[in-house]
Amino acid sequence: MGRYLDRARPFLGRDTSGFLDGGRYALIHTRSLEFDDLRPYVRGDDVRDIDWKASARSGDVLIKRFVSERHHKILVVADAGRNMLGESPTGERKYTVAANVIGSVGLVTLRRSDEIGMVFGDARGCLDIRLRRGETHVEYLLSHFHDHIRKRPGRSDVVTQLEWVAEHYRRPHLLVVVSDEPEVDDRLADVLTRIRARHDVLWAMVADHPAADDADDALGQDVVGGATVLSGAELGPQVVAAYVESERLRREELSEFMTSHAIPHALITGSSGIREGLVWLTGVYARAG
Structure with missing residues (x-):
């Protein structure tokens, strides 16, 4: 295994049987x-x-x-913009969690001999790595994702990557979107409507570290704009409570939005939650077949 696949393996485990069985383009049909x-x-x-x-x-x-005779065509659509430089609730960088999600999906494809490719980038544009099979190819995807993150990425905008897919991928694929929690707006709704007409979509969302909580007494920094984020102690309990409630409502709205577009989605708070999240996503996909 390559070093990035080796990093992902502990979070998926060795048993990958059952992942991605079923589904609209599944091999289980033949x-x-x-x-x-x-x-x-x-x-x-x-x-x-x-x-x-x-x-x-x-x-x-x-x-x-x-053993299946035909194989999935899996396209990872990944946010590699500045949002992924932030922390997840476990304290890991979000791009580390995202890379482990991508690596875990890649590990599933190895046993099944599925083809896997990736479209990733930021608001400035996309890099498109075409579908192939094998361990070396999955490691290639992961190394390019890490390279992009390390070279001062632009503003995150996963809709840019989704629009690229909608325009350039005409044949049906299974899309696995890996990003943080997207903002619900008309652009996202429009591109998902277009994509869902042709592709199946699973969405793994890497959660943000809370901007403030009662136990937080340290200043933070916004990775997008560089602004200082006040600590929970400085904001006070009422402001923190209002923030927590607004986050709950935002996530509820996002989940309802994804459900309305028939997109299975999972919120992953850290690498230790990857297997549980993928079990949920691929289980929903299999039942939809």
Whole structure:
């Protein structure tokens, strides 16, 4: 493994079975005759795939799973702008969490032999790395993401990357968007309407460290504009409480917006939450198939 993939692996774990099974463009719709493993029966499975002998031994109804013959085309759409220089709630830089999310998605593709590419950048434009397979290619994606972040990135604007995809990717892909929490506005609504007409979308959002809380007694700095952010102690409990409530309402609005556009989404507060977030996202995707 390359160094960036090695960093991501502990947060996904070694068991990647079940990720991305199902879905509109899923490989589970066609199969080879090569047996893979067994899993519990769920309502809607083809009863012809039940392994009766294994079921009798285990006491549970088990389904045979087969190696897929066709593969997903996965396009990561990543914010590599200044927003990602900020801290997540765990104290990690958001770009570190984002890179581990991208690496984890890449690790899932290795077992399945899926193709993966990436569109990333900031408000100034996009870099487009075309789809390929393999460990070396995933490491290549991650190294270029890190290189961009280290070279004084521009203002974050993930809509710029989404508009590029809407314009240049005509064939259906599974898009995995990795960014912080986007601002809900007409531009975002317009591009998502266009994208959802052609692609499936999963959105992994890296959470911001709270700007203020009651336990915070240190000054902060806005990574976008450079302004000083007052501590919770200086702002006082009433201001902090109002901020916390406004953040709750903002996140509620964002979640409702994503749901209205049929986009599974997960808020990831740090690298330790990546597996849980991806399990949720890919589970929703599989059930939608």
